[in-house]
Amino acid sequence: MNANGVASSLRALLERLRLRAILAFLLVQIFVPCLSSPLACAADSIVFVEKEKLWIVQSGEATYAFGVNERGELQHLYWGKHMGAQDFTSTHSLPGWASFDLSTTTTPQEYPGWGAGLYTEPALKLTLANGNREVVLHYVDHKLEDNDLEITLKDEISALYVHLHYRVYPGNGILERSARIENGTSDAVSLESAQSASWTLPQDGSYRLHYLTGRWAGEWQLQTERLQVGKRVIESRRGSTGNEANPWFAIDHVDETDESHGPVWFGELGWSGSWRFTIERTPSGQCRVVGGFNPFDFGYRLAPGESLQTPPFYAGFTDAGLGEASRILHRFQLERILPGSPHPPLRPVLYNSWEATEFNTDEAGQMALAEKASRLGVERFVVDDGWFGQRNNDHSGLGDWYVNPRKFPHGLKPLIERVHQLGMDFGLWVEPEMVNPDSDLYRAHPDWVMNFPGRPRTEGRNQLVLNLARDDVKEYIFSWLDRLVADNDIALLKWDYNRNWSEPGWPEAAPADQKKIWVRYVQNLYDIIDRLRSRHPRLQIEGCSGGGARVDSGMLRRVDQVWPSDNTDALDRLTIQYGFTQAYTPHVMMAWVTDVPNGIDGRATPIGFRFLVAMTGSLGIGGNLNKWTDDENAVASKMISFYKQIRATVQDGILFRLGSPIESDFSAVQYVSQDSHQVVVFAFLHSQQFGRSMPQLHLRGLAEDAMYSVSAIDDKLVDQTGKLSGAYLMHHGIRLRLRGDYDATAIKFDRVR
């Protein structure tokens, strides 16, 4: 070999070494994070395999795959634990079952239209202008840009198009899906069901469904049941999200999944109007969740060229149990959904006057409460209902958004200034979508409420619902809110919504378009909030619907916090908050300390217990401070100052539910800060019987060799050694001395190594 040959072999060797080094670097980048975080196991991406017409989505721990089959349908292939693109080959429809279940029904489609003998739940159902009532969707083309994929499907005969959107959120383990239905025909098309997505789970015999139900003062009840053959429907027909059920689901394997182990498929819909999930198990063992606009009384006429966009449906998969499913959703909401994401501002400690004064809101009374609240360390003072119009009870005044001159003779400014002098910012209650018939607004515009002409208008809490689908009503609401916020230094609006719909008529619209009210109302509501926030970037909003009847990820895009329930009894709250955090982050979960006996159930719990329950979310006080004793004030000051040391961990940290209040009399939650420097544990004993001793609490998610300095809020921690290791906390566990009824404690662990 001559010198040139030696040099070129050397170059080739060096090049090989360089490639190896790059490869090693990439492997470290991809697989080392995988050891510490299940979410990072595969680079989140959407890959298109052109030859086979396959799309492979990698999202967190999950792989999701689908392709075009020989009939041209978009067929679902897989959703579950990670697999590589090489694991998928071409897509073939499934055989039918005798002459009864045709291949169109046994073959799981990504977005099935009702037609060609489909008996499973369709994603789309419509009537064409010529009376034909089927739609059979075939692949046309697609556009893939980074993490966004749009696939266009077309009816095999008509020019009806569906554009399916898929989005991966890198690092969040969430896949978003939605559909835009476009009328490319030259006539109107009437949509009767328009779903956001059909999610197909692997064929398996042992599925269990978790979902949330409730009613006023009893929201967020976690339900669990084995899925049998047939359809399980959870829904709202109320015009808003509702408290009867929440648009969240988790499905796992019976006997295999628990809080920290096993497969879970989960999702939530970003829509604040009527919605429906159909969870279907076919006799052949298939399982799917189809969700979107509720088809009940639904009708959306698309003019030629018009489209309807369905709400986003977010879903994920984990093999690490129900706790991890919640943590994925919490992180996703914090980093991608909430205003201010990826770092939504921390919630200040809040005082709200509702339970103290109800409608007796006036300047002197509110100033007295504000002074007492500020002495305790409260940072935000919120005036609730009763400050406007002739609002002396819930019979009148709603809709008349001028400051009541008898209660606030100089307007709101003197109170707001006083609140600022006391070092707090100011919040105000509004209920923009409603009107009392006994109001100037209703007397001037009786046609502004939703109604069926000639029929009675059913009242709820003596109020009617304004028809926000009307653009004039929308503009009116926007303009008074805009003025209110522009004229007063308001940091937070508490946006309430105290009833559901009746007589959802929109007589001013063409008869064929009147059912659009179900969609248009919510779109206009979103528009008002979005415009208000963009005109007043510092404004924050609390979402409330007589408690937690309008919490969903569509609302969470627009509000900074929510009011989960009017039930402030601390014991009930443990169950409510346990249910709430299955689906939503503690960051948004407002929790007040109120007076005893509690107004809802008459239960009296100690003030320490009430505080510690409220401190597991975003802390507020709702009691009548005029009546608090020195001892109660001392407890409050101590708790609030402790809360300020841990609130970033509670609101933005990683939540581990260590014990369920549903399953036992003892429950506990743990939070680990994002930087893993702080850990906080809360433990609650509801009622001790027969001297039963406390279980040892095993913490989770810590580094074994980390050392923590321990500070408990009281003397109920047995392991008072000053410093404890991660290994001790997780494997040995901590022991607590809780006794009797309604005992509780909190412990803070700060990492020293």
Ligand code: DGJ
């Ligand atoms: C219902 C809310 O949930 C309460 O907190 C309070 O704001 C009342 N409405 C006021 O009417």
